[in-house]
Amino acid sequence: MNLTHKLGHCTLLCTSKTLARLDSMTNEILLEYQDHISTVTLNRPDQRNAIRFHMWEELSHLFLTLDNDNNTRAIVIRGAGTESFCAGADIQDFEKYRNDSNQGYAYNAAVDNLLETLINLKTPTISMIQGVAAGGGCEIATATDIRIATPTTRMGIPVARLGITIGHREMNSLVNLVGKGNALYILLSGRLVDGETALSMGLVTQVVPESDLEHITYKLAAEISQLAPLSHAINKEILNNVIECPSLTGLSQSQKELPLKQFDTKDYKEGYNAFLEKRKPDFIGE
Numbered sequence: 001m002n003l004t005h006k007l008g009h010c011t012l013l014c015t016s017k018t019l020a021r022l023d024s025m026t027n028e029i030l031l032e033y034q035d036h037i038s039t040v041t042l043n044r045p046d047q048r049n050a051i052r053f054h055m056w057e058e059l060s061h062l063f064l065t066l067d068n069d070n071n072t073r074a075i076v077i078r079g080a081g082t083e084s085f086c087a088g089a090d091i092q093d094f095e096k097y098r099n100d101s102n103q104g105y106a107y108n109a110a111v112d113n114l115l116e117t118l119i120n121l122k123t124p125t126i127s128m129i130q131g132v133a134a135g136g137g138c139e140i141a142t143a144t145d146i147r148i149a150t151p152t153t154r155m156g157i158p159v160a161r162l163g164i165t166i167g168h169r170e171m172n173s174l175v176n177l178v179g180k181g182n183a184l185y186i187l188l189s190g191r192l193v194d195g196e197t198a199l200s201m202g203l204v205t206q207v208v209p210e211s212d213l214e215h216i217t218y219k220l221a222a223e224i225s226q227l228a229p230l231s232h233a234i235n236k237e238i239l240n241n242v243i244e245c246p247s248l249t250g251l252s253q254s255q256k257e258l259p260l261k262q263f264d265t266k267d268y269k270e271g272y273n274a275f276l277e278k279r280k281p282d283f284i285g286e
Contacts (some may be wrong), residue, residue, distance in 0.1 A: 029058055030080070036073040036225040037218065038066050045081035050090035051136055053097045056110040060117045067121045070285050073225035073232075075121070076217060077144060078128040079137075085127070085153075088135025098164075108167055111136060115169050118143035120240065122233035124224050128217040129153050129204065134192060138203075139166065142173040145236070147203070148217050149195040150210040155203055156192035176243060178202045228267045229285040234258055 030041040040062060042049040051059075066072045079085040089098075089111075097107045118125060118140065125144040127133075133141050133155045141147050141155070149155070157174070159166055166174075166187070174183045182201040186193070195207040208216045224232070241255050242248070262268050266286045274281035 028052065028055055029062065031062065033072065035222065036071060037076060037221045038069075038072040038074070039076045039078065040066075041078050041080050042086050043080040044090075045079070045083070047090060048084035048087035048132060049079035049081070049137070050087045052090050053093045053107060053110065056114045060110075060114045063114075063117050063121060067123050070229075072123055073229050073285075074221040075123055075125045076128055076221050077125065077140065078217075079130065082130055084131040084137075085129045085133040086137025086140060087132055088137045088139075111139070112167055112169050115139060115143045115173065119169075119173070122236065123229075124221075124232050124236070126217060126221055126224075128213060129155070130210065130213055132192065134158060139170045139173070142170070142177055142203070146205045146220070148206045148208060148213065148220070149198060149204040150213055151195045151207060152210060153195040153198065153204070153207070154192040155195075155198050156186055156190070158190040158192070160187065160190050226280075226283075228262075228271060228281075228283045230265055230267055230283075231262060234261060 028043055030039075030043045032039040032041070040059070042051065042055075044050060044052075063075070066075055089107075093107075096103075098104050125146070127141040127144045127147045129141060129147060129149040131153065133149075133153065135157055138155050138157050157166060157170075171183070174186070178186070178201045182203075186201075186203075193201070193203070195204065198204045199207045206216075238258055241251060241258070245251055267281075267283045270283060271281045
């Protein structure tokens with residue numbers, strides 16, 4: 001059942017369980033929930049959905065809350081309006097929060113925490129990228145599982161235009177997606193690449209017509225949400241283990257046994273029986 005609530009100036013369509021842990025939300029971040037899909041919208045269209053300092057922490061808290069909500073089985077991240085997914089960090093914060101290395105340390109830690117949170121979520125995440133995804137906006141997208149863009153999408157990390165750099169976690173995500181050569185092109189050129197170029201690099205997963213972006217994104221999210229959530233969670237954990245330890249020689253015993261965990265779940269029995277009975281499985285996440 002979907003419930004609509006008012007939180008300050010923010011309208012949330014969500015489960016009551018999730019709502020109880022989201023009383024600090026502002027209208028700069030919107031949350032909608034429907035049919036096991038939670039949508040997080042960056043809602044500063046007049047500022048191209050740029051992220052203020054406090055929003056990095058609020059987003060981290062929000063994603064962790066959704067990850068612990070059994071009703072949420074897929075998360076879609078998008079920007080308000082049609083011009084920008086997210087233009088990155090709000091330049092208005094730089095004088096107060098990034099004026100020197102001490103301030104920069106705290107700011108970068110907040111960014112790093114959000115990206116680490118996104119990467120380690122059990123719940124599948126999709127970035128629906130319409131318009132510009134620059135700087136921190138592009139970094140958020142690279143930290144999600146799937147990125148769907150349009151031909152007119154423009155993506156890049158032009159930090160050299162400001163005389164700053166990206167952090168190790170952002171670099172790791174970027175290189176894992178596009179490789180060393182393309183990562184260097186993105187960073188050294190300072191350019192924003194279009195959707196088709198981003199696709200050829202591996203920066204996005206799919207490019208679709210702008211008129212179909214929302215439909216295709218939510219169709220995929222719905223398909224993901226109907227599959228076994230524990231399978232998604234364990235597959236993501238195994239993938240992260242493989243990235244961190246490509247040789248597999250340093251895996252702990254518990255990491256080695258991860259692929260076996262599903263055989264003891266109710267969802268495995270449900271999936272197995274549904275296959276034999278030629279019906280659609282009803283997974284419960286247990």
